[in-house]
Amino acid sequence: MSPKPGSDSVVLKPLPMRSGRWYSLRLEYDSSRTRSPWWTPVLSVILALLLCAGFIAANGMSPLVVYEKMLRGAFGTSYGFTETMVKAIPLLLCGLGIAVAYRISVWNIGAEGQLTVGAMAATAVTIYFPDLPSFWSIVLMLVFGTAAGALWGLMTAVPRTHFGVNELITSLMLNYVALLALDYVVFGPWKDPKGFNFPGSPVFTAAQSLPVLGSTRLHIGLVFGLVAVLLYYLMIRFTRWGYELRLIGANPTAARYAGIHLKKHIIIVMLISGGLAGIAGMAEVSGVTHKLMQGISPGYGYTAIIVAWLAKLNPLGLIVTSILFGGLIVGGYSVQTIGLPSSISEMLQGAILFFLIAGDMIHRFRIRRSA
Amino acid sequence: MQDPSVEMRGIVKKFGAVTASDQVDFSANAGEIHALLGENGAGKSTVMSMLSGVYRADAGEILIHGQPARIRSPKDAALLGIGMVFQNFRLVQSLTAAENIVLGEKSSFWRGSKWMRNKREEIEALGERFGLKFPVDRPIWQLSVGEQQRVEIVKTLYRGADIIILDEPTSVLTPGEAEQLFATLRVMKQAGKTVIMTTHKMKEVMASSDRISVMRKGKMIAALKTHETDELELARLMVGREIAISRQEREATEGAPLLVVRNLEVAADHGRNALDALSLTVHEGEIVGVAGVAGNGQKELAEVLTGLRTWRTGEIIFDGSPVKTASVRAAIDSGISHVPENRMKSGLAGRLGSVDNLLFKSYRSEEHSRFGFLKAARNRSWSQELVRRFNVKTPELDTPVQQLSGGNQQKLLFAREVSHQPKLMVAVHPTQGLDVGAAAGVHELLMELRGSGSGVLLISEDLDELLQLSDRILVMYSGSIIGESDHEHADREVIGLMMAGIRSVEGSAV
Numbered sequence: 001m002s003p004k005p006g007s008d009s010v011v012l013k014p015l016p017m018r019s020g021r022w023y024s025l026r027l028e029y030d031s032s033r034t035r036s037p038w039w040t041p042v043l044s045v046i047l048a049l050l051l052c053a054g055f056i057a058a059n060g061m062s063p064l065v066v067y068e069k070m071l072r073g074a075f076g077t078s079y080g081f082t083e084t085m086v087k088a089i090p091l092l093l094c095g096l097g098i099a100v101a102y103r104i105s106v107w108n109i110g111a112e113g114q115l116t117v118g119a120m121a122a123t124a125v126t127i128y129f130p131d132l133p134s135f136w137s138i139v140l141m142l143v144f145g146t147a148a149g150a151l152w153g154l155m156t157a158v159p160r161t162h163f164g165v166n167e168l169i170t171s172l173m174l175n176y177v178a179l180l181a182l183d184y185v186v187f188g189p190w191k192d193p194k195g196f197n198f199p200g201s202p203v204f205t206a207a208q209s210l211p212v213l214g215s216t217r218l219h220i221g222l223v224f225g226l227v228a229v230l231l232y233y234l235m236i237r238f239t240r241w242g243y244e245l246r247l248i249g250a251n252p253t254a255a256r257y258a259g260i261h262l263k264k265h266i267i268i269v270m271l272i273s274g275g276l277a278g279i280a281g282m283a284e285v286s287g288v289t290h291k292l293m294q295g296i297s298p299g300y301g302y303t304a305i306i307v308a309w310l311a312k313l314n315p316l317g318l319i320v321t322s323i324l325f326g327g328l329i330v331g332g333y334s335v336q337t338i339g340l341p342s343s344i345s346e347m348l349q350g351a352i353l354f355f356l357i358a359g360d361m362i363h364r365f366r367i368r369r370s371a
Numbered sequence: 372m373q374d375p376s377v378e379m380r381g382i383v384k385k386f387g388a389v390t391a392s393d394q395v396d397f398s399a400n401a402g403e404i405h406a407l408l409g410e411n412g413a414g415k416s417t418v419m420s421m422l423s424g425v426y427r428a429d430a431g432e433i434l435i436h437g438q439p440a441r442i443r444s445p446k447d448a449a450l451l452g453i454g455m456v457f458q459n460f461r462l463v464q465s466l467t468a469a470e471n472i473v474l475g476e477k478s479s480f481w482r483g484s485k486w487m488r489n490k491r492e493e494i495e496a497l498g499e500r501f502g503l504k505f506p507v508d509r510p511i512w513q514l515s516v517g518e519q520q521r522v523e524i525v526k527t528l529y530r531g532a533d534i535i536i537l538d539e540p541t542s543v544l545t546p547g548e549a550e551q552l553f554a555t556l557r558v559m560k561q562a563g564k565t566v567i568m569t570t571h572k573m574k575e576v577m578a579s580s581d582r583i584s585v586m587r588k589g590k591m592i593a594a595l596k597t598h599e600t601d602e603l604e605l606a607r608l609m610v611g612r613e614i615a616i617s618r619q620e621r622e623a624t625e626g627a628p629l630l631v632v633r634n635l636e637v638a639a640d641h642g643r644n645a646l647d648a649l650s651l652t653v654h655e656g657e658i659v660g661v662a663g664v665a666g667n668g669q670k671e672l673a674e675v676l677t678g679l680r681t682w683r684t685g686e687i688i689f690d691g692s693p694v695k696t697a698s699v700r701a702a703i704d705s706g707i708s709h710v711p712e713n714r715m716k717s718g719l720a721g722r723l724g725s726v727d728n729l730l731f732k733s734y735r736s737e738e739h740s741r742f743g744f745l746k747a748a749r750n751r752s753w754s755q756e757l758v759r760r761f762n763v764k765t766p767e768l769d770t771p772v773q774q775l776s777g778g779n780q781q782k783l784l785f786a787r788e789v790s791h792q793p794k795l796m797v798a799v800h801p802t803q804g805l806d807v808g809a810a811a812g813v814h815e816l817l818m819e820l821r822g823s824g825s826g827v828l829l830i831s832e833d834l835d836e837l838l839q840l841s842d843r844i845l846v847m848y849s850g851s852i853i854g855e856s857d858h859e860h861a862d863r864e865v866i867g868l869m870m871a872g873i874r875s876v877e878g879s880a881v
Contacts, residue, residue, distance in 0.1 A: 239745065250721070250722040250723045256679065258731040
């Protein structure tokens with residue numbers, strides 16, 4: 001007889017704790033519980049805050065004071081809040097791209113590189129077509145940025161579909177290719193002749209910059225992100241394509257039996273994933289830095305993985321988590337004034353991911369009391 | 372009368388809401404072959420898994436040789452001399468038989484070639500004593516399933532088991548191999564071992580066992596001496612009502628050839644030929660059964676016909692036109708439906724609800740989507756209707772199908788496959804893992820399909836099922852059809868022999 005449907009629980013070896021005379025505890029592993037409940041992300045954030053509180057306290061600071069400072073810095077003032085949103089834009093776009101790929105278990109960790117080539121391609125427009133009118137300049141930058149990111153994604157997808165190369169490795173390696181290519185152009189051919197020999201492209205003209213909200217740095221890239229989220233949400237829910245992704249995500253073998261071409265979908269998904277990261281790169285150069293330079297992304301592509309995972313790949317959840325992480329970055333800057341390094345936000349990010357992944361795993365175990 | 376070597380009292384085991392074992396009492400004696408009989412899902416394996424330490428009972432006690440035993444893990448069971456041969460073997464594919472058998476032995480740290488040679492001899496001697504022959508030096512993946520099972524049995528004997536549990540041991544064997552297994556079991560019995568075997572095949576039980584315990588729906592129904600009972604009584608106990616194994620009533624049909632396969636050759640995963648000059652024809656309104664032991668090309672045949680696998684040479688003509696390339700979509704669109712071997716692995720997406728699972732094959736059609744958008748409301752009511760018509764019991768339409776029972780999952784799958792009036796259905800082990808009631812439902816559906824003029828290619832290992840349903844039975848062995856018999860002349864023994872690869876049955880017995 002096969003195990004019961006839905007709960008093929010298998011008893012792992014008993015816990016070493018033979019405590020108590022009356023009962024003992026044991027762990028049961030239930031592989032069918034692949035989805036953890038909605039509150040695991042919330043709990044992960046809380047646990048991460050508690051863990052990092054320990055480190056802060058060990059540094060002789062009050063965790064409450066530090067967290068309050070971070071919260072205030074990120075969300076307490078209108079300047080802080082718009083800065084948070086500025087950081088949230090690339091996280092949202094990259095996170096969305098990652099979520100699309102992860103939905104069918106294509107583990108793209110190359111958003112950082114895809115973002116970088118997107119930024120480079122957008123800059124190429126400003127260098128080779130410097131005198132375009134504002135509208136066409138922006139549109140062309142957007143098209144180039146998206147296409148470059150998508151191409152970068154394709155370079156991960158095709159080896160996977162045609163030669164069985166693990167996409168984790170190719171996408172990660174291509175990040176370094178992209179970053180080194182960026183170094184090459186900003187130190188070499190695209191270096192600003194009037195830049196006192198500093199690496200970096202010439203500063204964009206107003207026509208090459210994304211419109212911003214009032215006197216803040218918040219640019220129209222936010223609209224790109226929100227539109228992308230909306231489109232993605234609608235497509236996943238209501239289209240054939242979304243249905244196919246759902247099937248592949250739930251059971252790739254069954255999807256193949258239903259006549260769905262997995263390879264085609266991997267390629268499409270990586271094009272979208274890379275394209276969205278490319279838009280993020282374009283928005284970053286055109287909306288925030290206004291020139292191409294080293295360190296254009298402080299690791300947005302990697303942070304976005306946590307953002308997507310924390311949102312459980314849900315498009316609407318992504319809006320919340322990307323703002324949260326944007327706040328974490330800005331809050332990290334603000335604690336520098338009281339003598340803590342801004343890397344405190346990276347510590348929090350890491351701790352959140354740690355608890356999140358642990359939570360997904362632990363969720364599959366149940367503690368049972370046995371006679 | 373001697374004391375029982377195994378005694379289980381009031382054993383209860385629950386999996387969530389399902390009680391797999393409800394106050395089960397069971398006992399077996401040394402020096403007997405004890406059959407534990409029951410339908411699929413009756414709880415046989417659960418009870419035996421508790422005896423061998425895989426599961427732990429929620430309540431009840433186990434006595435081994437009269438002593439209360441606490442069996443908390445397979446290790447505890449092994450220390451008590453209990454060994455189990457599982458349905459799916461626990462062997463390391465890349466190690467040799469001998470290496471598998473000594474695996475986990477803690478006796479010596481240094482294992483030189485001399486040590487290994489001694490062990491090999493010991494294993495060979497042990498195998499010979501019980502009539503279990505297999506090549507000890509070959510890696511497991513090169514052994515046949517029957518040989519692998521022998522390795523498993525020797526493994527338990529080697530570890531000193533005197534209570535040996537075999538879970539559905541004959542399900543993977545040819546009739547000839549099964550005979551050999553029973554001979555082995557008799558030797559073990561004479562050596563004073565307790566042999567417990569779970570099965571749902573009554574013929575085997577009658578032929579080989581001394582005593583029989585019957586389980587039904589998690590309860591122990593009866594314990595009988597084999598020579599005091601008969602198949603009819605056992606059937607009655609097992610299913611709770613009498614079922615006669617009889618051929619399904621049918622009217623002769625004279626359909627046109629629907630599927631013609633000529634000289635098909637297909638490469639297997641490892642480069643050899645999985646299908647070798649295979650030819651067959653399925654007519655409209657005909658159920659063609661394909662008998663054969665698993666691994667003789669049935670899987671590949673089903674995959675080729677449903678577009679999942681390409682073929683090397685040969686031709687396939689479906690519905691009058693030749694099939695040129697392997698394409699799942701083309702197969703679906705031309706009216707070939709497929710009930711795959713493993714529902715949950717390839718037939719359904721367990722995490723998704725009924726609507727998504729029903730749409731698998733038809734979501735591209737005009738009826739279910741337009742301009743790339745799914746017609747959500749319409750698909751829902753359509754699904755509701757199918758669920759109702761096929762009597763699928765599900766709490767809600769959106770309940771993940773992995774939470775349904777096996778029978779209901781199969782009904783859902785059939786609902787999907789039958790809903791678009793297929794011309795040909797390729798059904799692989801369609802009743803595997805289903806209880807008698809659900810299996811009867813599946814048989815009815817297949818007969819309905821036949822009645823409506825569709826062709827059915829029924830690939831099954833269950834001879835009873837094939838005899839019951841098929842208009843013609845083809846026997847498949849090592850990639851080709853080596854025998855055919857129509858339903859008037861179908862003979863179990865002849866088919867059984869052919870399944871074991873003995874072609875010349877008619878005259879020249881060598």
